[in-house]
Amino acid sequence: MILRNIRWWLGYVRFGIAGHSPERFLTLAAREGYVLWDIDKTDQGHQAKVSCRQYRKLWSAAKKAGVRLRVQKRHGLPFVWRACRGQRGLLYGTVGAVVILILLSTRVWCIDVEGNETLSAYEIKQAAAECGLYTGMPKNELEPRVVQQRLMAKFPQIGWVAVNTWGNTAKIRLEEGIAIPEVEDTAKPVNVLSAMNGQILSMDVYHGVSEVKVGDAVVQGQLLVSGVLTGAEGQESFIHASAKIIAQTRRVFVMEVPLEQMEKRTTGQQVTRRSLHIFGASLPLSFQGEPDVPYTRTLQSKPLVIHGVELPVTLYEETFAIEEPVAITLTQEQAREKALEEIRKKQTEVLKDGKVTSALEREQVVDGVYRLEMECVCEENIAVEQEILLETDSVL
């Protein structure tokens, strides 16, 4: 196979030997140092193959042996090259295509992300580019282990990640791990105190000695469950007290909304900028710059996909929606809506799993500012842990 390829690259001819003593010709040719192969005897006479450089030199041996040589077929690159003399463009094109194909096959053109749930593929690709994996990079420069380690460090929520190359595609496979819950330090002795003033509605004491009972009114900072246990003989031990104390509390939420406001509104004017990312290079398709006026930017990418395979050709479309500041005057109703919305957010943030049972609203407009005051009766967990600080005697 190797020999056949070498012969093809150098070129060879198959020729016929006509005459009375082909054996003498073969012997003479061999003695003169020429290499003949595939020597056959057919009905038309003998035939053999020889490299195209040696063929002309065979004439002297043929003359001596009294035979005539005739070329039957030419094989190999020199003859292909000669045939393409008038069509060099085609030949250069073929050679160029082969060279480009070889060069392109040495780079990473596509990056696939699989297994992501909360993280977006775009986010991971951006991080991968910072970690040393980007479109258009040479494949031999890719260090999968380094990229894996850096990705793990960048995204702690990733359980495991693997980077593999498959042809010109780098595949990032990952699995997002389960967030580790906060571990409560139960060894630390704590008391449970009241976080708010209120009246206790229900008590669930898990550890510790209850110091209050349902129906009691408590003030902020009052001891609810003690972490100090006293034994029968008066000795004390300290534990980590824990409890869920639901109490009725009162909270006041206040929100102020100015009636005169400046708001950004889109004018309806849009500037669209397109660019083509091909093999890692960015090719601008429009020559508009970013607008000088305020705008909102949206970016849309459309990768070229054929048979489910994402190719390294992506069309990016940036849209700049032009905005202008507009002075608006809110009605009292609109201001109230805004204030209510903000108060609800605040309630969710403060009460957590608690709820508002009743609310008393007071509203007023002072100097162009709408003020909403909401006095709420809430049901919430008022238990808050406080560490018991122990003094230890040090012996020198």
Added chain:
Amino acid sequence: MGRRQKKQSDGGIVWGVGRLEKAARKLELPPAVLANVTHMEFSGNTQVTVEGCGGILEYTGEVIRVKTGKMVTKFSGRNLHIRCLREDSLIVEGFVTAVEFLI
């Protein structure tokens, strides 16, 4: 030693072939290592490599006769052909049914 010297047709000198053969035999070496003798290698009966051949005397599909030193070796068979021919070696392929040494 001088008496054993022979002059070849091309002017080269062969130094006592018989003596070299004997020496090779005594040293338990193959004669082809020291002496200028023909070496043949058979791959079953479908391929024969002949080293030290002096030329082709007859070439048909049934018979190939080659000069091997002082002898003529005749390969008989079916579909015989020469796969490769060099200055002092050749490869015969085909279905060899007989080999004769004609002295």
